[in-house]
Amino acid sequence: MGGAVSAGEDNDELIDNLKEAQYIRTDLVEQAFRAIDRADYYLEEFKENAYKDLAWKHGNIHLSAPCIYSEVMEALDLQPGLSFLNLGSGTGYLSSMVGLILGPFGVNHGVELHSDVTEYAKQKLDFFIRTSDSFDKFDFCEPSFVTGNCLEISPDCCQYDRVYCGAGVQKEHEEYMKNLLKVGGILVMPLEEKLTKITRTGPSAWETKKILAVSFAPLIQPCRSESGQSRLVQLPPPAVRSLQDLARIAIRGSIKRAMHHEVTKGGGGGGGSCLKGTPRFKRRRVRRRRMETIVFLDKEVFASRISNPSDDTSCEDAEEEKRDMAERTPRETKPEPPVNFLRQRVLRLPLPDPLKYYLLYYREK
Secondary structure, eight states: OOOOSSOOSHHHHHHHHHHHSOOOOSSSHHHHHHHHHHHGGSSSGGGTTEEEEEEEETTTTTEEEEEEHHHHHHHHTTOOOEEEEEEETTTSHHHHHHHHOOOSSEEEEEEESSSHHHHHHHHHHHHHHOOOOGGGGGGOOEEEESOOOGGOOHHHHHEOOOOEOSSBOOOGGHHHHHHTTEEEEEEEETTTTEEEEEEEETOOOOOOEEEEEEOOBBOOEEEEEEEOOOOOOOOOOOOOOHHHHHHHHHHHHHHHHHHHHHHHHTTTTTTTTSSSSSOOOOOOOOOOOBSSSSETTTTEEEEESSSSSGOOOHHHHHHHHHHHHHOOTTOOOOOOOOOOOOHHHHHHHOOOOHHHHTTTOOOOO
């Protein structure tokens, strides 16, 4: 599935395109998408395709198209402190973006059918925590991944505020999915060829909204063991933070607030820029025709009917390109990555080095 927006040259340009096409509509979702580079979740030999609005599959590893993830993130209406369950968590790309919004007191669980993909997701999560330039902009709710069939979750598991299923759900499993939700919770899943948002408004009351026409591979049905018994999936219990971890969260939060206060008073000299996005080039705005239906079947991609053929504004594009060319200077260079001022502040604290490195999550950058 995919193809609703044109390819970007890098992660930021991909997000620019998704914003322009109105797939990304809120600041929180935009910040999460910019913070995690989609290419980091590709195998090295396929990274040239990372910024195309297309799904990718290699063996058991699968990523949905960026436009689909955008719609999912917007529909989930995420807020700090919520609990989230990702059914078919795959590479962990979506779970990590969700974790940036949930914050340190949220719950972030994923269930993945294939053990090799679970291991892949854990490796990608570790890489993000150790090396990402953007990690220190957020208080992160680290995902926990387990292997199993999401249709065999133990009936005594807790319910969640937000649930997403990344595979096509048959009508007979709709009630099973809805029962994973708390009252007030939101479930997003592909149901009967439509990406569907279901809100639990009461113990037995629901509101349903169809978001987008899609086609996902269906959920894999459970396999019975030789004894005929199902293999129940045990989800992690909600974690209780240790006093040591709470202290780390509080100290990092205090430093961020102090830097923000310095900037707002004009005395920080840019000290809070670690919480801001990396400056980007002004790119020529490309006007696109919105695709109404996006379908992915096996390894083929189809994008159906264009909503309004009169939207083609190639003359306007040409004029805008001329203006952009006139604004450019020969010495224009790509801006340097922002300095991580949070890290600098922590390293200057009068503390033993092991405590400093603990506050920095033992990160490499």
